[in-house]
Amino acid sequence: MEPGDKILVIDDDATLRLALRAFLEKHGFVVAEAPGGAEGIEAMPWEKPALVLLDLTMPGMNGFEVCHRIKALPEGRSTPVIVMSGLLGTSQKRKALHAGAVDSLQKPLDYEEVEIRIRTHLAIRHQETALKKALHDAGAMNRNLLELNDKLTQSEAVKTRFLALMRNSINNPLTDILGLARSITDQPEGLEKARDLARLIHSNAFRMDCQMRNVFSAAELEAGEARPFITRVNVASVAADVMNSFGACASVKEKTLDLALEGDLQAFPTDGSKLEHILANLVANALDFTGPGGVIRIRLAGEASRLVLSVADEGPGIPEAGQRYLFAPFRAAAGESMAPRGHGLGLPVAKALADLLDGSLHLRSEPGQGCVFTLTLPRAPVLDEVEADALGGDILIFDEPQEF
Template sequence: MAVRGASILVVDDTTVNQVLLRALLEKEGFQVEVADSASEAIAHVIKRAPDLVLLDVMMPEVNGFEACRQLQKLPTMRDVPIIFITALDDRQSKIKGLQTGAVDYITKPFARDEVLARINVHLNLRTARLQLLQEDKMAALGQLVAGLAHEINNPISFIHGNLQHTQDYTHNLMALIDAYGAAYPEPPESVRQCAEDIDLAFLREDLPQMMQSMTAGTKRIRDIVRALRLFARLEEADCKAIDLHESLESCLLFLNHRLVPRKEFPAIEIVRQYDVELPQVTCYAGALNQALMNVIVNAIDALEDKIQEGGELNFQPNLKITTHSISDSSVEISIADNGIGMSETVRSRVFEQFYTTKIMGRGAGLGLSVAQQIIEEQHKGKLLCSSTLGQGSEFQIQLPLTQTSV
């Protein structure tokens, strides 16, 4: 399967080879950067890591074998495949290249079909490896969250359950004090002094408010635990009927640290327009949670990019989430932001594997691609995108209410 949109770094000191490979790869939809030497390649990689490197063996100053060693020392290159391109066809050179860390060899003169086949094989292997790593991370996260939710839920349930009794007892004690005051309007000096020392008037006013605050606090923790349990369905493999609003809220809870005001960013306003009559959707809950999370993260990234650009005075970032039925058999979730937006060129490629316009460290360009795969291939739905550069983007997730094969 061809991996359009992947970025490839060609490291070759021969201009003819650079031009030939660039023309061949760009025609197939790859993003291509070129470097003349190992030092220039390292400078490229530090700025932005590619998805694959084509590295010439015979270069002046630093040969390809040493360049491969230097590149692999960089943290961002740990999972990036390196393919040697060379006129050397002897067995020892190939073994040395593979021992150095390269994954394959392409010999000169280039054969178009061979070059593309080898590149696509290793890009697809990298995609599969990264997706497995992501699935493992999400499954581990789900197990961790489920464990934490269980450990938190037991003591907080005990506290929450006893708070109502504590409020009742407090109310009874206050009633006793009132009855005593009515029976003995002129209490002994020792009782009067004690009431003054403990500031009984303030205590009577503040204690009920304190109990209400404690009750509200434990309720909030119980709500968080419930959301954690919902999100922890990541490891579940079976189809089941779920409340999409609960899934959305659990994702927002996990991303709350990016929604609240921070040093560099103002708070992101969440605008919810939920259809209260939205039916439940039968789906793979864990996978769908991951897709929703990826789309929301992408929207937050777009908002932060616009804030960092600083072009709009008093910019108020907001994320609008809308749900509604679009037919008797399907529903739609809309996730819209007023962030940086996309040009039509970027929008048309936004679901391509490895395609990203984000700075290094912000992701490998798999988030929206994975979301599309989960929604369209696994759930037979649709993931659509519309965007206006400088104004924001909207992602529409359309899902059938039931899955044909469970």
């Protein structure tokens, strides 16, 4: 109940109105009076009472009619009306309820009863108001959520379109530029100057290409849409391809790539294109951190149950403190005095790809001694075997399935 709730008293008996006013004001209510039904109805829009006390037997318009009209007003629809009468029989009470009254009081009035009934009905009215407000708020919240949901759905669609656009309008021309620059570089005759320029074009476009691939890979990995595609891979030729594509880049910067192969590398079961991507990122990272004249050593060893690949650079190395968030995106690790670390996505992408292939990627480094990144990949089961197995194969033994 709010302090200062307004009660409108409609009664032709001026003495009673006066007495009610004194009593109600004493109990903290604000009181408005009307000497008849017509005046009472007229007072509703500006008095906006919280509750109406209405005499049933008045000259002119009778109480039932007044009650009915009050309930028909927009200001009166939710205002509780309590009727008062000296002749309250059951039928009278029923008639009052039909006219929209919520309660009745027997005259002569028992003031204590008046107060209790007023407070009860005001409490009910306040609860109703609060409930209506809560419902309204919930409705508004729901609408906001739906709107937000629509926006989210749209932004998801926008992202997909954005990625498609990037692929078509950036990646494809970039591939063409790379190819064209390469073919100029490879021309035996022609101007020496043009060949040098083409080398630079190729080197820059190649860096952009690496970055774009990482952006797409990161998006795919984060969406959980990147999956291994396991075949028997000639790992040696994958490594040779990477050497080949980075060769021009390295020679522009006067750096050397040194590849050493050990063991059986002809048919290792893994995802060839993901392995290539990991190696490319490790080599790109090493190139970024090796000074002119430096050597990057890449070692590939095929063991009985796993493949071990390491990339060692002659850079400044990374102190232990800087290794903590080495694989966090967009965070250049220690060795800040050197050139900024590429695009900040290469190592995180390499790590996530290693995870996807059930492998591991570790760094061993001491300041001044350079970095050695080591990738270890297990022999992966070829997809067909895995899928057949999971769907009911017999390599692994299962008990009878249960339904959930």
